[in-house]
Amino acid sequence: MSSSSTTSQASALDSGMEALAGLNLLSLQETQGATSLIDTTAAISSMVDQLSGLPTTPPSLFIDLEGVELSRHGTISIMQIHNHTNGQNYLVDVKTLGRGAFSTPGALTVNTLKAVLESSSIPKVFFDVRNDSDALYSHYGIELRGAQDLQLMELAARAGSRKFISGLKKCIENDMPMTSIEKDNRAKAKDEGLKLFAPEKGGSYEVFNQRPLPEKIRIYCVQDVHYLPRLWEVYNRKLSARWRAKVQDATEHRVMQSQAPDYNGKGRHMTLAPRGW
DSSP states (O other): OOHHHHHHHHHHHHHHHHHHTTSOHHHHHHHHOOEEEEOSHHHHHHHHHHTTTOOOSSOOEEEEEEOSSOSTTSOOOEEEEEETTTTEEEEEEHHHHTTHHHHOOOSSSSOOHHHHHHOTTSOEEESSOHHHHHHHHHHHOOOOOSEEEHHHHHHHHOSSOOSBOOOHHHHHHHHOOOOHHHHHHHHHHHHHHHHHHOGGGTOOGGGGGOSSOOHHHHHHHHHHHHHHHHHHHHHHTTOOHHHHHHHHHHHHHHHHHHTSTTOOOOSGGGGBOOTTO
């Protein structure tokens, strides 16, 4: 990378940080719940204990990942985990901890985060599980089980055409009731977040690898995963037993596809509904 390019990206990053500083951090924290950065093995151990034995109906765990070109060809920087039972958010620093993020056992249990992710008896909700699963499997050998794909739940619950899937932004805006404060805070955090990491807006995904992780980036990371439980409730109410089964089969197929040698997580095919839907 040239020095001029580096200077330009740094300038964009600084300006994005300044804009994010104008957010009402207190109101964001109140609407999102408490957030813990998990960047030591001791913190991982404590988190694993807290995630053990949680209720499974409805699901307690809602998960998202951030990284640089998140896939087998890129890296995982942060794993966001939302515990719906108490509103706690965990930002697991995968960049810092590496395999230790997934292999460190709890202090009170023999569980690891890898074991939680691979357990078919612990439901874990993702929005479009494919590239998350690809990255987890390719870099850390994690064979995801027990996944529920919220993107497929929306498609199954939809009254109109099911030819194309919807993105999370559209689902939140169209299907989830939000307070005016939530709408305002989410819009600010998302827009300023894009300025930090979206290349087309002058940002760089490397912002997720900055350490210490800026507080404003923590807020951005929590934004999406925080809303997943409410979307799950909206779509779950609309699903018949038949469609629940179809969603589960399609989710498992997505995970299996993501682990295949020829999996390609980019392209128009990623916008299409499962065949036969």
